[in-house]
Amino acid sequence: MNSLDVFVLPSLAEGTPNSIVEAMAHGVPVIASEVGGIPDMLDAHSGIIVPPGDTTALADAMLMLARDPQLRVDMGIAARERYQKFFAPNVVMPLMLKTYESVAANGNGLKEKIADNSHHHPWALARAEIA
Numbered sequence: 001m002n003s004l005d006v007f008v009l010p011s012l013a014e015g016t017p018n019s020i021v022e023a024m025a026h027g028v029p030v031i032a033s034e035v036g037g038i039p040d041m042l043d044a045h046s047g048i049i050v051p052p053g054d055t056t057a058l059a060d061a062m063l064m065l066a067r068d069p070q071l072r073v074d075m076g077i078a079a080r081e082r083y084q085k086f087f088a089p090n091v092v093m094p095l096m097l098k099t100y101e102s103v104a105a106n107g108n109g110l111k112e113k114i115a116d117n118s119h120h121h122p123w124a125l126a127r128a129e130i131a
Helices: 016-023 055-069 069-086 089-105 110-115 122-129
Strands: 007-009 030-033 046-049
Touching: 016 030, 016 069, 030 055, 046 055, 046 069, 055 069, 055 089
Parallel strands: 007 030, 030 046
Antiparallel strands: none
16 A cells, blocks of 8 residues: 555445455545445545446546646545544444444343453453553
């Protein structure tokens, strides 16, 4: 990632690609297809979204960033900021822990068990370390 000026993912089908998260974490602007969760990952400041299969739009986006070094820098900064806001471990981990806690508790008072140390689930310990 450190050697890239732009990360390009011209995909026809995706979920929420980790490769885009990695590019954003490295401050690399992204060009990607408008499929799956990608439109929710990027905004107009951090990347360019193109219609899937539209080779002209893909080429235009690539040329635009190739010709404008300052735009690449600005988009890279915005991508890194977006990563920090939505995808960084300190943001994602508490959400995962809350979800797992909710699923594991299933109405069985898990919070009380964690509070009185009668239950030492690994996620409970990880959560305590984050707090």
